Amino acid sequence: MNRIGLRELLMDPVQRIPRYTLMINTMIKRMSPGDPQRGKLVEAVEIASKIAQAEVDEETRRASVMFCLRTTIDGFPPGLISHSRRLVDYIDLEDTFIEGLPSAPSGTGSSTLEPLHCTLFLFDDKLMVVKRPGNGEKSGQVLAGLDQLEKIAKGSGVPSGLKKSGMSCKGVVDLTDVVATDVGGAGMSSLHRETLLSDVRKIFTSISRNPHRTRLIDGLGAHSDLCLWCFLLTRPISTHNKQRSTKRVSWRTSGFLRQTSVRGRVNR
């Protein structure tokens, strides 16, 4: 029976790319300068080195993301900074009330019904709700300096000149407390709805540290407090930075975000 230890096997891919660069460099040295294959190996070894470099970059990038958030967001909970926590994605949205939903407050002044401009930051175990200043003209990405971070990701790391952006942390919800509910809506077929909910379930299972504890409630129930699905569904959950489109989509969230802050489910 094959008795190679799992620990070694797991490390193999990490060491593989540096080994390629070593092997290819050795080949290059032994080739005559005029060999037509030589230039190709030189090009390949450059690509390999860049891939190997990514291992180092990822840790720096993760730390830089946390630094950006802490610096720009008022009331950012220091406890959120952890070496193992990863920012999965974020999205700007507008919190508005949909009439007839249980989450809509009754008999309040019209001023509270103004849309609330938020950005949701999704970590692999928490969801942070952040209010953006003004009428939400600037995206959360720009306010937090995350756009700069992506531009200069390779290199110095942390963007300079960050300051408080006017964003304020409204609360942090444990992903296991999130209830993703279908709040209905006109024009959506039940088949479509089924697909959406099963996608949410898949996404949660892949990002959450405790997928078993994540509750997902189908249909229009008493728990219709979060249309998180519209956020999650439209976002490909990528584990590392792909080219991010700069165009952010706004989604309506039926008053949930406003309610988290009054319900005491936050800042635990």
Next chain:
Amino acid sequence: MATERSYVKRLRTLKHDYADPLRTFARSKDTAIISLYDANTLFGNIDNILPVNEALLADLEKMVSPEGPRTVGYIGDVVLRHFKDLHGFEQYKQYYVKREEAQSIFEREISRRSSGFAAFVDVRIPCVLLSVCSSACSELSIPLRTR
């Protein structure tokens, strides 16, 4: 080429003997040795990495055959195609992303005395036997994993 062959063999062992069974068992609470999240983090995108190296190995083997120069070309052609045109090795970046966390999951699980993980990894119970055990446990409602 010899190192590539042995590396692909090790990758296959990692996927077939460890990743696949651990992830399959993790799907059901009764048979889980480690949680699905842990299993997914531990093995990362190993499923995507294996075909990349299998493809490289296949081309290297073609290269040394008499048909080699005509079909796949020489070493520079093969290596550059796999690193540049096919972009396959970009998959490794994703594998790197969660290594730190994977490491801590590994250490945590291996040091838990009651965990089936340590037994699975050290004793290397053949997969067939383990799957029999785990389905038996499942029928008798005995969790393989004790917290």
